[in-house]
Amino acid sequence: MKLRFVMPVHGRENLTGICLRQLRRTCDALTADGIDAGAVVVGDDRNLDVAWALGFATVRRDNDFLARRFNDGLQLACDPSYGIRADYAIPIGSDDWVDHRIFHRLPGWDTVLGFRHCSFVSEDGTALHETRLNYEGGTGIRVYPAQMLKTANWRPADEDRKRGCDTSILYNTRWWFLRAHSRDLRVTYGDRHPHQIVDWKTPGQNLNEFAQVTGVHRSRNAGDPFQALTGMYPADLLEEMRCHYSR
Amino acid sequence: MPLQQVGRYRVVGRRRYRGHQPGSEFEVRLDPRAEARAIRRGDIAVLERIVPSVQPGSYRIPKGEV
Numbered sequence: 511m512k513l514r515f516v517m518p519v520h521g522r523e524n525l526t527g528i529c530l531r532q533l534r535r536t537c538d539a540l541t542a543d544g545i546d547a548g549a550v551v552v553g554d555d556r557n558l559d560v561a562w563a564l565g566f567a568t569v570r571r572d573n574d575f576l577a578r579r580f581n582d583g584l585q586l587a588c589d590p591s592y593g594i595r596a597d598y599a600i601p602i603g604s605d606d607w608v609d610h611r612i613f614h615r616l617p618g619w620d621t622v623l624g625f626r627h628c629s630f631v632s633e634d635g636t637a638l639h640e641t642r643l644n645y646e647g648g649t650g651i652r653v654y655p656a657q658m659l660k661t662a663n664w665r666p667a668d669e670d671r672k673r674g675c676d677t678s679i680l681y682n683t684r685w686w687f688l689r690a691h692s693r694d695l696r697v698t699y700g701d702r703h704p705h706q707i708v709d710w711k712t713p714g715q716n717l718n719e720f721a722q723v724t725g726v727h728r729s730r731n732a733g734d735p736f737q738a739l740t741g742m743y744p745a746d747l748l749e750e751m752r753c754h755y756s757r
Numbered sequence: 758m759p760l761q762q763v764g765r766y767r768v769v770g771r772r773r774y775r776g777h778q779p780g781s782e783f784e785v786r787l788d789p790r791a792e793a794r795a796i797r798r799g800d801i802a803v804l805e806r807i808v809p810s811v812q813p814g815s816y817r818i819p820k821g822e823v
Contacts, residue, residue, distance in 0.1 A: 548819075548822065562817060562819075565819050566819070567816065567817060567818045567819060567822060568816065568817050569811055569815055569816045570815045570816070571812075571815065575783070578784075578809070581809065582811045582815075582816075585810065585811050586811050586816055586818075589811075592811065592816070592818070593818060593822070593823035594818060594822055594823065663761045663808075665809055665810075668785050668786070669763060669783075669784045669785050669786075669809055670775060670777065670783040670784060670785040672776070
């Protein structure tokens, strides 16, 4: 099985660099467990150089429309004419960490694998809230079979969206799937623990702010993020992230 | 319009369309009826039909991945 994360990047070079290095660790852990994992990183700044140096595929695209970047990444990962030929694609943010174990059980061709449990770190880095998202599909980090994305020509999101891309990808994939197969796709959930996905918020640069997300959904304050995540994620990257927030 | 194609549009009216400012251009697959209405209202003009894709020369794939 071949799996590719799709990560648009823009600015925030220190934070994005840490998250790209963590993504490299995630991919290496999956590969060690028998799943060929990598990433396609889409952007137009120095983050692409970091991604390339880490062994990820890259696409250069302006930041006019975030959805178009996601589409570029999904297409490069899955469209056979480009060569990577991933079996699964997973949109992910440039401020996200994921536990590789949640991808051990990959979905069938007609199923999207989602995750409802996500931890959010406040913009000042002092609090981690364990949150359960109550909308269909959970976080935007969802596993899409390439065969499913093919029905949307590997470009499911509305090309002109600047936000709401996660919903656009799921909604349109569902529309194309229904059109192709005369039935709905399935959505299942692979949650394992509250820290399986960590979203590191940044002041003034998030589409969805910390207070907004943790206020709407069921949420528990787990205290200092760097203590809460000790043992779950690499100590050196946690230290880098701690330094990032203390700047 | 073939399913793979999307429209490339310019906002020609005085109001924003789908969040796009007057004079700006954008690409999207519109429902044909919605497109027709928007054109009749003078909101948008069709520039061309395209099949969006990863642009040649814009991507790099590490050796061994293909």
